[in-house]
Amino acid sequence: MTPAKNLLTYSYYPGCSLHASAKEYDESTRGLFKALGIGLKEVPDWLCCGATPAHNVDELLSLSLCAKNLSLADGVEGDLAVACAACFSRLKVTQHHLADSDAKRKQVEYAIDGKVSFDKPVKHLLEILAKDFGLDKLAATVQKPLSGLKVACYYGCLLTRPPEVPQLDCVEAPTIMERVVGAAGADTVAWSHRLECCGANFTLSRPGVVLKLSGEILASAKAAGADCLMVACPLCHGNLDIRQKEIEEATGNRFGMPVFYMTQLLALAVGVAPGKLGFDSMIVNPLPLLREKNLL
């Protein structure tokens, strides 16, 4: 689907969070891609993918919402670029399930009143950066290396799971986040909780669950000597950043650990103005750390 000319162009599905609680992820994604010369065109009138709640309540609805999004994306040039780990997972799961089951595909085609599209590759931003754009080219574009910044790359659940679906990287021991931010000069730490669940959408119904699970993730990153966490999921970000103060109060630990979206760190490295990366939207203030590392 990549056009013959040198430029990469993608259709873009931001997902609900990137227009609200994760707006810094959206801003920094657009900033980064512009700086790299990669085109992004938002899918018009995209709707919520249903994330985890939809398949919990109604699997057919979950598949139908994603199928509708895929058919809307068909009208826009380029492979589909997705930033949010949950949207990415749901869109891929839908393609996978519907290719697998004629009965389900027929039900979904009736529900969305149209054909289900399987042709357009759905790609996470990490994949685009590491595979399509290329790590060497990314490293060559870096103007302000993130040297000295010790980053704990946090995958969470849905970037790699369920097995056989995302095909982003190894399901139990992925390294794509480390490779991408490493190309921007950062030091990545080895730590235990890279793939553990943060408590997910229990943040609304049972915050206690989030305080425990996310608390363990923060403690693990700190024990490994990380300065900050890097994530690719708005829900993980909310649990680790927005609830960090509560976690500190509940556990008696002091973390003060900024939680960056991966595009914020990469955009900073390739020279996008820090004012355009939404650092002021973060609850745990990252500016002292970035100043200390001479990145501002």
Added chain:
Amino acid sequence: MKHTKMTLSTETMNLGFVRKVEALSGSSVRRCFQCGKCSAGCPMRSFMEHPPNRIVRLLQLGQYERVLAGRSIWYCASCETCTTRCPNKVDLAAIMDALRKLSWDAQGPSKESYVQLANRLFLDNIRTYGRQYEMRLAAVFNVKSGQFLKDLMLGPKLITRGKLKMFHQKNRNLAEIEQIFKRIEELRKKGEAP
């Protein structure tokens, strides 16, 4: 862990329920050989009274009432660790989805199923607005679950950082979205969808 005795007789076994779970989840329940790998990796294990492998064992024995009466299914985070690691390809995450649906259909909301209330409000938002409206989701959940002051201190912090929007823009294709919901209801009424 409390040890409870299982009684097994033809009266207590109900494999009809297992077949329903298997049809809904698209996964076999009967393949599980109780290695326990799912429970070993489950991040929510400490919140559950039956660990995931025991849920499957209870289903195999037809003792589904004990599964539906418990809190375990409502504490599954859908993280898919169990499904990823199962050596015999049992899709436990999908089985949990099916159990939550069957439980809700049979007994309606309960205190343990708060998370499903939140999930349902999430879907209501899609039907009404096309996209999520986080402010409304949190407010309606607090009212409906009777926790009026939950997270009250977080609100202003998020609003001043532009992370929580007071108002919401509606999609232009709302009528088409409504049609998706209606057509699925229609399929179910006709018995053509699970």
